[in-house]
Amino acid sequence: MPKSFYFAGWLIDGTGTPAQDDVLICVENGLISSLERLSSLERLSSLERLSSLERANLAELKGLGLTVEAYPTCTILPGLIDCHVHLSMSGKVDQRLRFRQLLNEFAQNSPLICERIEKSLALGIMALRDGGDIGGHTLRYIKQNDTSGVDVKCAGKGWRAPGRYGKIIGRIPESGSTLAESIRANRDVIDHIKIINSGINSLNEFGRETLPQFSRDELEAAFKDARDLGLKTMVHANGKLPVQFAVEAGCDSIEHGFFMGEDNMKRMADRQVFWVPTAFTMKAMREHMPAGSAQCVAASRMLESQLEQMGRAQELGVRLAAGTDAGSFGVRHGVALAEELKLMIEAGFSVEEAIGCATSQGARLLGLEHELGRIGRGMPANFIIVDGPPSGLPDSLGEVKAVYVRDKRISRTSFENPW
Incomplete structure (x- = not known):
């Protein structure tokens, strides 16, 4: 299966440690295969501080035929x-x-x-x-x-x-x-x-x-x-x-x-x-x-x-x-x-x-620690995207931008009843 890449301006990995910025996540077969600060990737050194750039700047990866989802002004965190x-x-x-x-x-x-x-x-x-x-x-x-x-x-x-x-x-x-x-x-x-x-x-x-x-x-x-x-x-x-x-x-x-x-x-x-x-x-x-x-x-x-x-x-x-x-x-x-x-x-x-x-x-x-709870190498690609930096949490959870379950984006449904 082709690789999928996700870029986010910030990452909270679920362990309680401080958030990271400008993170690129690689997913293969529904599992996270790598997670790197973008500035540490030599092959993408020209795209440092991507959070200030537009999605079009990921053309280098897209040009290789890879799936890329860019959220430069968003925070990614575990489900x-x-x-x-x-x-x-x-x-x-x-x-x-x-x-x-x-x-x-x-x-x-x-x-x-x-x-x-x-x-x-x-x-x-x-x-x-x-x-x-x-x-x-x-x-x-x-x-x-x-x-x-x-x-x-x-x-x-x-x-x-x-x-x-x-x-x-x-x-x-x-x-x-x-x-x-x-x-x-x-x-x-x-x-x-x-x-x-x-x-x-x-x-x-x-x-x-x-x-x-x-x-x-x-x-x-x-x-x-x-x-x-x-x-x-x-x-x-x-x-x-x-x-x-x-x-x-x-x-x-x-x-x-x-x-x-x-x-x-x-x-x-x-x-x-x-x-x-x-x-x-x-x-x-x-x-x-x-x-x-x-x-x-x-x-x-x-x-x-x-x-x-x-x-x-x-x-x-x-x-x-x-x-x-x-x-x-x-x-x-x-x-x-x-x-x-x-x-x-x-x-x-x-x-x-x-x-x-x-x-x-x-x-x-x-008892779900092998399925949920962390964003890290070897974990299933179960995560959510919210607008803005970590300082906007948890308020930004009121309007989740995207939900991914094992690398598949879940479509949103409208809800009218206040349960």
């Missing part, structure tokens, strides 16, 4: 990953609609799931980790349909304790069975296991913590069985004790983690447990609650607290992966990821580090 979504749910804020969607049959949800996946790809998101839904509709959809271009990892239905929070995304262990036994009996064809181990954040009482839903022993047995099945575990947990139990029992990731405290961050760093903070959920809540209301104030305080934790977690070496909780109140599919990255930068991450959380770190968490 993005959202590590926490609920594809069967909408991010709309009308509570009547939010309740009604929980009653949808699969036939009603199927086209909505499809549209949300397609919208995500149009915005450069190439992998999604779904946290479950009450009907198991997303898992069923993924089993029955081709989602080429977007790798969707599904939990199916999550697990919760009887009488506790989580009915809209999970089920309880079968009567007379332990959590671990129920997981073994209902493993379906899932990609990971979702366990709910706390309640949700209170908008009436700042910092209120709930008790763990499962004991440390129950979680440890469940995580062991998950590993035996080759499955990772994602745990919804807020508060010190629910997070501590999950981390000490051996989970792979903590979802949300509000008010978990520094001791838990140290445990996570020591055990290399991922954290998916979903901070934008609180910003969305703040934006849609009446200004000055107790709920608005509480959401604002929780956001500030979470940003402080995120900054401290980075200092302690906790692995952070970007996830939005898309489908929750005010958190729209696709567009929410850029908002989450803005909050990471506000918490102290550089642009490149924040992008790393939505690329290489997410790929490691999802």
Whole structure:
């Protein structure tokens, strides 16, 4: 197959290291075969600082019969990953609609799931980790349909304790069975296991913590069985004790983690447990609650607290992966990821580090590190192009210029509904 060349004014490779400028990428058979600063290529020395030139100046390569795509005023970066979504749910804020969607049959949800996946790809998101839904509709959809271009990892239905929070995304262990036994009996064809181990954040009482839903022993047995099945575990947990139990029992990731405290961050760093903070959920809540209301104030305080934790977690070496909780109140599919990255930068991450959380770190968490997450030699040519330099990120993610999946440009689709 002929070689393809891509030139970009700037490159963010997904590793968290500083951006490079004037980069030429060579692709063969869908894989990146070389990646060089243009100024280091002697055979193209006359084209140094190509970012200031027009596409026509690539005539030297085109004259050799090679495919060349030039983006001299753009940034190229890896395809993005959202590590926490609920594809069967909408991010709309009308509570009547939010309740009604929980009653949808699969036939009603199927086209909505499809549209949300397609919208995500149009915005450069190439992998999604779904946290479950009450009907198991997303898992069923993924089993029955081709989602080429977007790798969707599904939990199916999550697990919760009887009488506790989580009915809209999970089920309880079968009567007379332990959590671990129920997981073994209902493993379906899932990609990971979702366990709910706390309640949700209170908008009436700042910092209120709930008790763990499962004991440390129950979680440890469940995580062991998950590993035996080759499955990772994602745990919804807020508060010190629910997070501590999950981390000490051996989970792979903590979802949300509000008010978990520094001791838990140290445990996570020591055990290399991922954290998916979903901070934008609180910003969305703040934006849609009446200004000055107790709920608005509480959401604002929780956001500030979470940003402080995120900054401290980075200092302690906790692995952070970007996830939005898309489908929750005010958190729209696709567009929410850029908002989450803005909050990471506000918490102290550089642009490149924040992008790393939505690329290489997410790929490691999802087990996709050989397919997604980095732009480097030997990696598949999965990347996106956005206008302007890295300093324009993550705002420029709102209008992705081009999406390439294994060296093939994906055509954009128009979307009207604000999911």
